[in-house]
Amino acid sequence: MPISLTNRLALVIGGSGGIGAATARLFAEAGARVAVTHTARSADAAATLAASLPGSGHLTLPAEIADTASLLALRDALRASWGDALHVLVNAAGFTQPVPHADLDALDDVLIDRMFAVNWRGQFAAIRTFAPMLKASEDGLVVGISSIAGRTGIGSSIAYCAAKAGIDVMTKSLARVLAPAVRVMGVAPGVVDTGFVPGRSPEFNARAAASTPLKRLASAEDIASAVLACATSLRFATGTTLVVDGGRSL
Numbered sequence: 181m182p183i184s185l186t187n188r189l190a191l192v193i194g195g196s197g198g199i200g201a202a203t204a205r206l207f208a209e210a211g212a213r214v215a216v217t218h219t220a221r222s223a224d225a226a227a228t229l230a231a232s233l234p235g236s237g238h239l240t241l242p243a244e245i246a247d248t249a250s251l252l253a254l255r256d257a258l259r260a261s262w263g264d265a266l267h268v269l270v271n272a273a274g275f276t277q278p279v280p281h282a283d284l285d286a287l288d289d290v291l292i293d294r295m296f297a298v299n300w301r302g303q304f305a306a307i308r309t310f311a312p313m314l315k316a317s318e319d320g321l322v323v324g325i326s327s328i329a330g331r332t333g334i335g336s337s338i339a340y341c342a343a344k345a346g347i348d349v350m351t352k353s354l355a356r357v358l359a360p361a362v363r364v365m366g367v368a369p370g371v372v373d374t375g376f377v378p379g380r381s382p383e384f385n386a387r388a389a390a391s392t393p394l395k396r397l398a399s400a401e402d403i404a405s406a407v408l409a410c411a412t413s414l415r416f417a418t419g420t421t422l423v424v425d426g427g428r429s430l
């Protein structure tokens with residue numbers, strides 16, 4: 181029996197983005213109070229989103245996931261508003277920059293370091309920062325957005341694939357050490373219809389849909405539904421990454 185999320189507190193890091201915003205909406209519709217983070221680029225989008233969510237007490241707060249001082253300031257701000265406990269942390273922030281895999285020289289050290297700082301270290305640092313509050317809830321949940329790129333080795337760059345493979349293994353390690361107070365889950369999409377990949381064209385999207393067994397791209401809501409299921413239906417799961425890709429990785 182799915183549980184209600186009334187009185188649950190959920191933090192969506194990257195809540196101003198496509199998957200993060202859809203997740204914030206589904207959690208608010210299920211009764212949770214939601215905090216969404218934004219960078220300097222997306223403060224307006226986050227404010228518009230929070231104002232449109234059902235329920236009350238939602239927050240927007242700034243956070244730069246590659247900067248631990250910013251995450252600590254986020255924790256202080258959240259504690260000041262909500263107190264010591266947090267039930268759900270969704271790690272939906274990320275970026276990419278396409279680099280053809282065969283062009284080894286184009287994947288330079290600066291891009292590799294940034295890729296891991298944002299897409300791996302950022303998710304870990306957020307969990308490290310919020311673990312005390314998640315434990316304080318005695319029923320905490322982390323959901324990290326991964327990608328099938330971490331399994332297939334096919335994706336916007338080799339470094340992106342590697343960072344996402346690192347998320348999947350981190351999910352297992354942290355599920356072990358944070359149990360029983362906190363469950364740690366991952367959701368691995370295939371191609372999602374958001375603005376995530378710079379330069380992704382309508383032609384790319386049409387080809388991707390045609391080559392996916394379920395014959396369409398994922399919507400942000402498809403992925404958000406899986407995140408919500410981690411909190412509601414899948415109560416005995418931890419350390420698992422759910423593939424939600426329309427069969428693309430088969």
Ligand SMILES: NC(=O)c1ccc[n+]([C@@H]2O[C@H](COP(=O)([O-])OP(=O)(O)OC[C@H]3O[C@@H](n4cnc5c(N)ncnc54)[C@H](OP(=O)(O)O)[C@@H]3O)[C@@H](O)[C@H]2O)c1
Pocket residue numbers: 193194195196197198199200218219220221222243244245246271272273274275298325326327328368369370371372373374375376377
């Ligand atoms: N879309 C896809 O096809 C796809 C497929 C597989 C996996 N994913 C994963 O899904 C997650 C969400 O992607 P999306 O499709 O929702 O993309 P999106 O719409 O571009 O959203 C990305 C979010 O991450 C935030 N962000 C980026 N860099 C950040 C940083 N350094 N610090 C804090 N926040 C930062 C963005 O904020 P700003 O807008 O302020 O930059 C935005 O809120 C990512 O982890 C991505 O790897 C996406």
